[in-house]
Structures are given as C-alpha cells and as structure tokens.
Amino acid sequence: MRILIAAVGRLKAGPDRALVDRYVDRASQAGRGLGLTLSVREFVESRAPRADERMAQEATTLLAALPEGAILVALDERGETPSSAAFAKRVGDWRDQGARDLVFAIGGPDGHGEAIRKRADLKLAFGAMTWPHQIVRMLLAEQVYRAMTILSGHPYHRE
Numbered sequence: 655m656r657i658l659i660a661a662v663g664r665l666k667a668g669p670d671r672a673l674v675d676r677y678v679d680r681a682s683q684a685g686r687g688l689g690l691t692l693s694v695r696e697f698v699e700s701r702a703p704r705a706d707e708r709m710a711q712e713a714t715t716l717l718a719a720l721p722e723g724a725i726l727v728a729l730d731e732r733g734e735t736p737s738s739a740a741f742a743k744r745v746g747d748w749r750d751q752g753a754r755d756l757v758f759a760i761g762g763p764d765g766h767g768e769a770i771r772k773r774a775d776l777k778l779a780f781g782a783m784t785w786p787h788q789i790v791r792m793l794l795a796e797q798v799y800r801a802m803t804i805l806s807g808h809p810y811h812r813e
Contacts, residue, residue: 655749655756657685659694659794660719662712662762663787670788677795684802689749692798694791695719705764713767716759724755725775728766729794731784733777738811742801744776758794760787 665671674694681692697719700711720726725748736744748756758778759770763786771777780793803810 655690655753656721657681657690657692657745657798658755658757659692659760659791659798660697660716660757661694661760661787661791662697662716663699663760664696665788665791670792673792674795677792677799681795681799681802684799684806684808688802688805690745690802690805692795694795699762706767708762709764709767710769711767712762712764713769716761716770717773720757721755723753724757725753726770726773727756727758727776727778728770728774729758729760729779729790730766730771730774730777731779731782733779735779735781738797738800739804739813741778741797742804742811745798745801746805758798760790760794762787 665674678692678694685691697712697715700708702708702711745756759766761770780790800811
C-alpha cells in the first residue's frame with residue numbers, strides 16, 4: 655500500500671525538513687517487508703483573500719491529487735485521537751483489506767475546506783490543540799514509521 659502525506663505548504667531546508675526526511679527514510683526501510691511505502695507531496699498555499707476561499711481552493715487541490723479509490727485521512731483537531739497501537743492496527747487493516755493508496759491530508763494555516771472533511775474516511779487529531787502544519791507533518795511521519803514498527807514487531811514502540 656502506498657502511503658502519501660499530502661501537505662499544503664512547503665517545509666524549508668532546516669531541522670523541520672531534516673526530521674520529516676529522517677522518518678520518511680526510516681519508514682521506507684521498515685515498510686519494505688510490510689508492503690508499505692511512504693512519500694510526501696507538498697502543495698502551494700492558496701493566496702485567496704478570505705480564509706473560506708483559501709480552504710476551498712486548497713481542498714480542491716488536495717482532492718484532485720487523490721488516487722482513485724484512495725483512503726483519505728484528514729488531519730483535523732476535531733478528529734479521533736487513537737493510541738499509536740490503534741492507529742497501527744487501522745493502517746494494517748486497510749492494507750490487509752487491499753487498499754492501494756492511503757493519503758493523509760494536512761491543510762494549510764486555515765485548516766481544511768468542507769470538501770475534504772466530507773470526503774475523509776477518517777479525521778485524525780494529535781490532541782485538541784491546534785498545531786502548525788510543519789509540526790503536524792513531523793508528528794505524522796513519526797507515527798507512520800511507528801505504525802510500521804508496531805506491525806513488524808520491531809521494539810521501537812514500547813508499550
């Protein structure tokens with residue numbers, strides 16, 4: 655199963671980018687034997703004058719990039735907050751059910767447009783707080799890597 659982090663906004667070179675790249679590289683290695691791959695695709699933030707217009711434009715862009723039949727997980731502070739083990743199980747279940755593509759959508763500074771929330775198969779939160787998209791990208795990359803290690807029985811995750 656191909657896993658894609660589809661993120662509105664670009665990470666500049668520096669520690670944020672290095673940490674995301676580190677977990678994507680680790681996930682690439684850990685996922686080989688599990689039939690999982692991880693990649694990141696960045697999308698330009700909308701320059702529309704109003705927040706609702708920006709969110710709608712960014713939603714249209716993200717939805718257009720979805721592979722046909724993809725499972726869509728929207729990162730949203732109002733979403734579910736599963737444990738790492740429950741998250742890993744869900745990823746494993748999707749893989750085992752034959753899903754070809756799993757896309758995690760990270761919105762821009764204003765959040766997701768309604769079209770993304772409606773299309774999402776799951777809304778996922780890293781707590782009730784609002785996080786900058788750069789930090790969410792780091793947290794998500796680490797949790798995807800952690801899910802892979804849980805699925806493979808690797809001792810990275812200690813529970």
